[in-house]
Amino acid sequence: MKFYFTLQAKMFYRTIKDLEIHPLLALLAVIGFFIGGSYVLFLKIGYPHYWYGAIAISLAYLMGGKERTEFLKNLFTREKFRLIRLCENLLVVLPFILYLLYERFLVVPGCVLAAAALLSFYNNVGQSFFSIPTPFYRWPFEFTTGFRRFFWVFVLIYILTGAAISVDNVNLGIFILLLCFVFCQYFYFKVEPHFFVWVHAQTPRDFVRGKMKVAAIYGLIMGLPLAVLLAAFYPESAHWITLALLVGIVYCLMGAAAKYAYYPDELPVFHQVIVGVGLFVPPLALLLIPYFYSLSVKSLKAYLK
């Protein structure tokens, strides 16, 4: 068991090293981000301890991925497997429990601890008993798979838009609309095995343009109902809502254009940061589209004729 956890640490170390970040710096950044994020959450949101507890429990839940846990089941005896799963879940929620205790909450950390322990017995996360329907059947795969992976996020986005309307806050509504597009462009973050690029009988230009076209159309399908809803309640802000919709489409175009910029590798960290900046500064995102497009076309020349 000790070997298993040492191996996890080693794998984490290698991942960080592959990202060309100094491990100590990465560790400090993670700790800093966690403490900073927790501080902001407790400062800005109502009933933060409940939200915080829910996040911790969700993370413990996600540890029970079927594929991963089945591998562990095959590897270890029943007792060791149970112990490993328990330790994993407790390690995941530990920082949250410590922060909750620091904030002088006692009941919620207790509940989180108990839930994490109980969830160590559930090992079927990701097991799909039915297929989630999507409107993205015609042009797979980024939106079809992405929507299914994050459908709960979109449910949340729609609920939050309703909440923004109920508290009469159009700015919050517009922010959530943009958030919806940020998630959509995230579907283009991970590159596929090169068989799925190779299989296309297209030139690199046509291939990337096709991806951008689908990203824009499907992004619009995701964002348009929210925009219409907001515009119906706030017709005086229709121009801002339209602008947000256009910015959202620019996000999707940027995501699709950037996807293959370093194919078969994913975007290096530096470029990911640039994409991040583009999300905050939409005119920059607009400028980045042709830049990433030309990089992607160049990278794909080895795979498409």
Place this chain on the structure above:
Amino acid sequence: MITVKSLSKSYGNNRVLKGIDLTFKEGEIAGVIGDNGAGKTTLFKCISALESFDGSVEYDKGILKNNIGFLEANPYFFPKMTGLEYLQLMCNARDVKLDNLKQYNLFDLPLEKYAVNYSTGMKKKLALTGILLQKNQVFILDEPFNGVDIHSNMIIEEIILKLKEAGKVVILSSHIFSTLRDTCDYLLHLKGGMIAKNVERADFEKVEEEMKGDAIGDKIGQLIMSLQ
């Protein structure tokens, strides 16, 4: 016709393929045999332009890459993608427009379910259906019979023979000799990175015996004796 000239491929210092010359004709089924690690998959990937290589692969009917249906030994499927969406993706990739893809469900696969949850054999059948729908001219099938049930094995054999009838180029590999005997017109024995033999149908049985001898020899007898 596909003409392979002086095809070589190395991974670092490991030279996997050493100057291979081959010709594949329409309406013929070529079987590639060889031990694990002999370079069969590498050869297939090089012909398909999925891997870079030295030498040349020429096709007299356009861009070869855009006319190949490549069945991988272990096809990859995206998580959360249904079988039907996979088929749609494969059709889109070659700009093939077909209505109601479900009617082409040759193997009665549960197309509404996520393909990643299919069994090994079902995955292979889905991938095969995908390349058939693409209307390819050349088919490269890497271990098409692996993990597939007997009934589907028979269907796959029948498909391969129909592809031959339709004048397609078919290249396949298999470790199940009987399937090669039933389908292939000739066998290419890949050994040490080169084509050691080009075997015609009449000599298939002889090769099978030779391979058995090479692979097994007296090793099993020795092993059993040592365990007693």
